[in-house]
Amino acid sequence: MDWLKIFRGEKQKNSAQTAKDRLMVAVAYQREGRMNGPNYLPQMREEILAVVRKYIRVPDGAVQFNVQREDGLEVLELNITLPEDSPR
Amino acid sequence: MDWLKIFRGEKQKNSAQTAKDRLMVAVAYQREGRMNGPNYLPQMREEILAVVRKYIRVPDGAVQFNVQREDGLEVLELNITLPEDSPR
Structure with missing residues (x-):
């Protein structure tokens, strides 16, 4: 997947908001032939976000x-605008 | 961002591989005015995978x-094809 193109395109669309650093996280779960995602998805997402927060x-x-x-x-999307001194 | 379109498009492109459930994680970090990204990505990737492995x-x-x-x-991308009996 050409993520550079995807995220660059998003940047141009929202250029006024993106002068600062940004972090984007997407978690997608695709199930064949079933309508609902697994019920652990919300908790797994929280833990993935917790990992990201450890570093940023x-x-x-x-x-x-x-x-x-x-x-x-x-698909869960997290779109985070970072303070200028955000990297740990 | 229209993630449904992005991931559905990916699915069609790789339809032979995607009969099973899939989990996709994308982490994008965009830094303004600096050339090099943070060097913690490999470790963050391992920890995100560890979270996923707790559940699946x-x-x-x-x-x-x-x-x-x-x-x-x-941009870091994890693309996981899940076995049919994957949920723990």
Whole structure:
């Protein structure tokens, strides 16, 4: 997947918001032939975010959550605008 | 960002490989005005995978890693094909 193109395109679309560093995390779960994702998904996502927070200081207010669902596909997106001194 | 479109498109491209459930994790870090990304990505990748393994039995051969870099943008992708009885 050409992630560079995907994220660069997003940057241009939202250029006014992206002068600072940004962190984007997407977790997608795709199930064949079943409508609902597993019920551990929310907790697994929280733990994945906790790992990211270990490495990058993420202010609570800077995190945007977005969940997209369609048939057997469920995608959690985290879009985080980082303070200038964010790297640990 | 239209993640459903992104991941659905990927599914169609690789339809032969995607009859099973899949878990995809993408972490993108965009730094303004600095050339090199942080060097903690490999370790963060291992910890994210460890979280996934807490919930899902993931065979080693089922994990694809991919890192893309360009200027101030660095993207880590984990693509995991899940066995049919994967949930623990």
